[in-house]
Structures are given as structure tokens and as C-alpha cells.
Amino acid sequence: MMNNEQQQRSDYLYEQHVTHLTLQGKRPATIDGYSRALRRITHHLDKSPDTLTTDDLKRYFDTSQNDTLNCCTKLCLPSQPVL
Numbered sequence: 001m002m003n004n005e006q007q008q009r010s011d012y013l014y015e016q017h018v019t020h021l022t023l024q025g026k027r028p029a030t031i032d033g034y035s036r037a038l039r040r041i042t043h044h045l046d047k048s049p050d051t052l053t054t055d056d057l058k059r060y061f062d063t064s065q066n067d068t069l070n071c072c073t074k075l076c077l078p079s080q081p082v083l
Contacts, residue, residue: 001046010048014038035062 003008017038021031042049044063045056 002048006048009050010042013049014042 014035018031018035021034026034038049041052041060043058044050044060047056
């Protein structure tokens with residue numbers, strides 16, 4: 001778990017991220033989507049964005065893809081035959 005200093009650094013970087021997207025003229029929905037993705041990744045890996053490595057991101061996306069596939073499989077494939 002991130003300590004207080006790491007969490008403050010992560011929060012600061014998050015705010016900078018939102019500010020830069022806003023200054024770039026991104027639409028609110030885009031900023032929201034990018035921001036949610038950043039929060040999900042940093043929360044899942046329990047790391048500040050500036051400490052993420054390529055391997056961290058690969059591991060996150062491999063896990064996320066598997067979770068999504070498992071979820072879709074459960075939703076899309078009935079457990080009993082359809083008559």
C-alpha cells in the first residue's frame with residue numbers, strides 16, 4: 001500500500017493530468033474516461049503513475065483483459081442450453 005507521501009505524489013500527478021488534458025482542449029467526457037483509466041490502473045497496482053513500468057502496465061492489461069473475457073463469457077454463454 002502506498003504510504004502518505006506516495007499517495008500525495010499520486011494525487012498531485014492526477015491533478016496535473018486533469019489540468020493538462022483540460023488545457024489541451026479535451027472534452028469533459030474524454031477527460032473523465034482518461035482519468036478513470038488512470039485511477040483504475042494506479043489503484044489496481046497500488047503505485048503512483050510516475051513509478052509505473054512497462055511490465056506493470058503489461059501485467060495490468062493482461063489481468064484486465066482476462067477479467068473482461070471471463071465476465072463476458074459468463075454473461076454471453078448461458079450455463080444451461082437455450083431451447
